Amino acid sequence: MISDLCKKMLGKSLWLFHTNCGACNGCDIEVIDVLTPYYDVERFGMKLVGSPRHADALVVTGSVSRQVAPALRRLYEATPDPKVVIAVGTCAVGGNIWFDTYNILGGADKVVPVTVYIPGCPPRPEAIIYGAAMALGLVPKKTEAQHEQHVPKGFDLDAYLEKWKDTPAITR
Amino acid sequence: MFKAKLKEAVICFGAGRVTLKYPFEPSPVPPKFRGKIEFDARKCIACGGCANVCPPRCIVIEDMGEVAKITFNLDRCIQCARCYEVCPEKAIWPTDEFETATPDKSDLKSEMIVWMSTCQRCGRCFETENAIDKFESKRWRGRGPGEANKHGIFPIKPPIDFTAQTSLVREPEEEKDQ
Numbered sequence: 001m002i003s004d005l006c007k008k009m010l011g012k013s014l015w016l017f018h019t020n021c022g023a024c025n026g027c028d029i030e031v032i033d034v035l036t037p038y039y040d041v042e043r044f045g046m047k048l049v050g051s052p053r054h055a056d057a058l059v060v061t062g063s064v065s066r067q068v069a070p071a072l073r074r075l076y077e078a079t080p081d082p083k084v085v086i087a088v089g090t091c092a093v094g095g096n097i098w099f100d101t102y103n104i105l106g107g108a109d110k111v112v113p114v115t116v117y118i119p120g121c122p123p124r125p126e127a128i129i130y131g132a133a134m135a136l137g138l139v140p141k142k143t144e145a146q147h148e149q150h151v152p153k154g155f156d157l158d159a160y161l162e163k164w165k166d167t168p169a170i171t172r
Numbered sequence: 173m174f175k176a177k178l179k180e181a182v183i184c185f186g187a188g189r190v191t192l193k194y195p196f197e198p199s200p201v202p203p204k205f206r207g208k209i210e211f212d213a214r215k216c217i218a219c220g221g222c223a224n225v226c227p228p229r230c231i232v233i234e235d236m237g238e239v240a241k242i243t244f245n246l247d248r249c250i251q252c253a254r255c256y257e258v259c260p261e262k263a264i265w266p267t268d269e270f271e272t273a274t275p276d277k278s279d280l281k282s283e284m285i286v287w288m289s290t291c292q293r294c295g296r297c298f299e300t301e302n303a304i305d306k307f308e309s310k311r312w313r314g315r316g317p318g319e320a321n322k323h324g325i326f327p328i329k330p331p332i333d334f335t336a337q338t339s340l341v342r343e344p345e346e347e348k349d350q
Contacts, residue, residue: 037190037191038190038191038192039191039192039194040191040192043191090228090247090248090249090250093247093248093277093280094228094230094245094247094248094280095228095248096228096248096250097227097228097229097248097250099228099229099248100229107247109277115275116273116274116275117247117273117274117275117277117280118272118273119246119247119249119272119273119280120251120270120272121249121250121251121252123270123273124201124270126192126194126199126270126271127270127271127272127273129194129195130194130195130271130273131273133195134273134275138195139195141273141274141275141276141279142269142271142272143208143269143271143272143273143274143279143280144279145278145279145280145281145282145283146210146211146244146282146283146284147282147283147284148211148212148213148283148284148285149213149284149285150213150214150216150284150285150286150287151239151285151287152287155287157239157285160237160238160239161236161241164236164237164239167236169234169236170234170235171223171232171233171234171235
């Protein structure tokens with residue numbers, strides 16, 4: 001649905017504004033890598049612009065720290081509609097190893113609505129191209145959540161899990 | 173000046189086309205590439221080694237009596253493959269898949285449920301169901317499928333018959349004969 005919406009609203013070229021919200025520079029290097037002639041994301045009309053007011057898409061890297069969250073919110077509001085937010089890297093998707101620290105909000109989606117998540121630490125340049133192409137509606141989604149269970153036959157798992165619903169979880 | 177520019181132009185023409193046609197053609201990954209992790213619930217014994225070493229704590233194991241629920245929050249997985257290194261049964265492994273971009277975050281939360289049994293002494297879980305089958309698959313004295321249960325692991329005549337409900341103090345055999 002999102003891809004159809006993007007196709008209809010955005011037309012052809014996607015201009016990116018790249019913002020670092022506390023990344024280690026790994027994802028930023030990969031984003032720059034995507035713009036080199038070897039990967040050449042400018043085939044799809046994408047290019048980096050210097051101001052959010054010129055941009056169609058925000059590329060967010062880094063686990064969003066408390067200091068930078070208001071700035072990211074202002075960047076998002078400065079970007080003209082319709083807009084796309086692409087979270088690049090595990091930090092921007094879920095907060096990486098700092099997901100529960102006091103000064104990290106843990107993901108760009110805590111501050112701005114994210115359109116496409118690109119996990120990876122850092123993601124391959126191909127993965128970033130894939131995510132950008134998916135935002136344009138050129139390629140379908142491939143990944144899916146894996147749900148597996150191994151219980152003996154005749155074991156009513158749903159009823160059993162229902163029983164444990166209110167019990168506080170013991171994790172290890 | 174002009175000559176040098178001409179030379180540069182010739183070099184540029186000689187280079188040919190270098191750009192990958194990536195989204196329209198597949199791009200192979202280098203060897204030993206660590207991509208999205210996959211797992212097998214049949215092999216897992218829920219020992220908790222992976223949850224112990226995972227740096228972003230993306231693997232969480234919940235003990236629920238007879239069932240252990242293992243959650244993989246792949247949104248913060250950094251693909252370090254330490255879980256693969258530590259797993260004794262190799263029930264979790266990194267794949268070549270890197271095209272994990274998704275518009276929906278729930279695609280990045282995998283789940284595995286393993287049936288366990290509760291220890292009567294300590295109350296914690298342990299895996300019983302297919303432990304003997306595992307001995308068999310590792311060829312520990314097994315004589316074929318289904319045989320390890322009868323004769324394989326234990327000797328043909330066990331010194332003490334655990335199944336018979338007698339007192340552990342044996343009576344002298346002479347008295348028995350009489």
